[in-house]
Amino acid sequence: MTRSAWLTLTFLLVILLPAGCAPADHEQVTISETSAPEARATAQAPASAIQPLVILYTNDEHGWMEGTEQGRGAANMMGLWREQDGYSEDGPYLILSGGDMWTGPAISSWFDGESMADVMNVMGYDAAAIGNHEFDWGIDGLRDRAAQSEFPFLSANIRRQETGDPAGFAVTFVIQEVGGISVGLIGLTTTSAPRTTMPDNVAELEFIGYQEALKEVVPQVRAGGAELLVVMGHICSDEMEWLVPTAVELGIAVIGGGHCHERVGRVVDGVALIESGSYLQGYVRVDIAFDTATNMVVDISAQYRSNSGGTADPEVAAVVAGWRARADESLTQVIGYLDQPIPNRSHAMVNLVTNAWLEAYPAADVALTNSGGFRQMIPAGEITLEAIIGVLPFDNVLIDVELTGAELIRNIECCGPVAGGMTTAGRYTLSDGTPVDRDATYRVLVNDFMYAGGDGFKFGEQDPDAYNTSIDWRQPVIDWISSLNTSPDDPLDPYLDTENRQW
Ligand SMILES: [Zn+2]
Structure with missing residues (x-):
């Protein structure tokens, strides 16, 4: 056998x-x-x-x-x-x-x-x-x-x-x-x-x-x-x-x-x-x-x-x-359609990525990424898996970090542009417009590069017991674009969030 x-x-x-029916022997x-x-x-x-x-x-x-x-x-x-x-x-x-x-x-x-x-x-x-x-x-x-x-x-x-x-x-x-x-x-x-x-x-x-x-x-x-x-x-x-x-x-x-x-x-x-x-x-x-x-x-x-x-x-x-x-073959797979390219350093790109993370992991209050992490634009026309990998080429994963509002703000101020919320009238606010409360606790999604101290971020020291979600940081973006079933008749462009949400 x-x-x-x-x-x-x-x-x-x-x-x-x-x-209770145990074998007798x-x-x-x-x-x-x-x-x-x-x-x-x-x-x-x-x-x-x-x-x-x-x-x-x-x-x-x-x-x-x-x-x-x-x-x-x-x-x-x-x-x-x-x-x-x-x-x-x-x-x-x-x-x-x-x-x-x-x-x-x-x-x-x-x-x-x-x-x-x-x-x-x-x-x-x-x-x-x-x-x-x-x-x-x-x-x-x-x-x-x-x-x-x-x-x-x-x-x-x-x-x-x-x-x-x-x-x-x-x-x-x-x-x-x-x-x-x-x-x-x-x-x-x-x-x-x-x-x-x-x-x-x-x-x-x-x-x-x-x-x-x-x-x-x-x-x-x-x-x-x-x-x-x-x-x-x-x-x-x-x-x-x-x-x-x-x-x-x-x-x-x-x-x-x-x-x-x-x-x-x-x-x-x-x-x-x-x-x-x-x-x-x-x-x-x-x-x-x-x-x-x-x-x-x-x-x-x-x-x-x-x-x-x-x-x-x-x-x-x-x-x-x-x-x-099979994975290599699927790189040419088309997941959507775009009329105009999305530049890598654009509000549309930053919001596309961070909003997709929050959608995939709703337990988090805010998602932050270093905008230097986006390596390429998404070209106009058919969007392939390969194009998304071009934007996010590294095998990073998402980490769920617990921070106070004060710690969150310290990270924003210390280490260059991050995305996932906005500054309104000189105050830090979340995507929904709520001001960041310095004493409140927030669950923040970051990539493991930032968590490990990349670009000078302090997440690892602030929450040594953060939860590693093991979610590939590209996957939510791929899933969100795929879910819209866009085409030349119904392209992705109007679904994009182009508002300035950069802190
Ligand atoms: Zn687990």
């Missing part, structure tokens, strides 16, 4: 098995046995009963299948797993994702994540948590990706608001047999999702607390025969830490994270906490020694590893190259 068929079968079995374990650290440390069992299990974990891949730099893409990661981690399809390995698999560079976003799901299928992922960005193409888009993926999408804390039932596009948990161990995989999704994805896409959903969800689901996973529990959470490291006592109580061996792009690989009170940074720049390897005679973890360790130096796996490289060819 192929791996994918095996996975599908396992997956079907799990969702078909009602809770699976010894049930009590919670205290697996949870007490001292019990793990002193466990003595016949050597033959100790099974190794290796988890290879990534999160926030965000479609970076080609890597953020040469030699650090998906194919190199696969090469490292084979060369450095001894990975083989038949070995005791689980490849897991903490979610936010797409929304990133064009090679991912132009295909609504289909390309990344394809790559992860070839890499042999066993399961993925649902992150906030899995909703970026709506529930239907998420269903499409779930149907395409040869691995289940997991979340135990998403409910339908009306009925309180689990959402239909994900399963709360799955049980997979690896190296003679029944491993229960449970997903968690960040409760910040309603604020970090398009609100419409999650309007009918409720994201319940992590602890509440785990207390509800873990007994079902146990009843289904799981011997070892792994939580794959699209949650940040402070939330992972906070969940450690719950994990100890419930006998959870591993808590995976995501969303905050942190690098975490440590064991706290016997629970491995793991998060791999982002963009496939690295992964976390967890080594577990599991005693199948006593159903206890006898040893566990976790280590972050950089994705560098791996020989590209030919199979993964071929799939990535196929999507690169």
